[in-house]
Amino acid sequence: MRRPPLIPTIIVALAVATMIGLGVWQLGRAQEKEALLARYQAAAGKPPVAWPTMPLAADQLPLFRRATGMCLEPTDVMAVAGRNSRGESGYSHWVDCRTGAEGPGMRVDIGWSRDPRQSSSWRGGPVSGVIAPDTQQRIRLVSATGLGGFEASAPPSPADVPNNHRSYAFQWFAFALAALIIYAVALRARRAKGSA
16 A cells, blocks of 8 residues: 655645634634624613724724714715615715814714715714724714714614624635545545556
């Protein structure tokens, strides 16, 4: 009986071990994400906080918490794909605000419309709403009511935060199993060819 080739066997074994390790790591990430989502869910029931006046560490961001802030002066406006509180597709209108010399500024979702070019009459002022994640500014305040002639945007929800880590783990385990099966088939074909 011929022995399996050493170098390919080592390569396959290392690849399978790496894939299994990545699957186990994803399972750990899934548990971390579940704890984070539970924290976000609990934040919705807490009393409102003031908009942060200093930059916060990632683990201190008050995501999904009700908050109030003061926009002293709008500095930039943009329209992004969004939904209203009835779930209809359209555009959310975001305004970057100056909050004072001491603060990092504030991004406010002032509301929703069907038309991305709709202009706003909002010139700043107090805002109450829910803090949502933001890929550029880290956080933004989604107004509970439409401001400046807009409808209210859909409030942010922890349910919108994906937790795909278990499916990623399954994929890594499936890749490891597939690699083992392919290698076993290759070894069998090699043996059959050698005995012919």
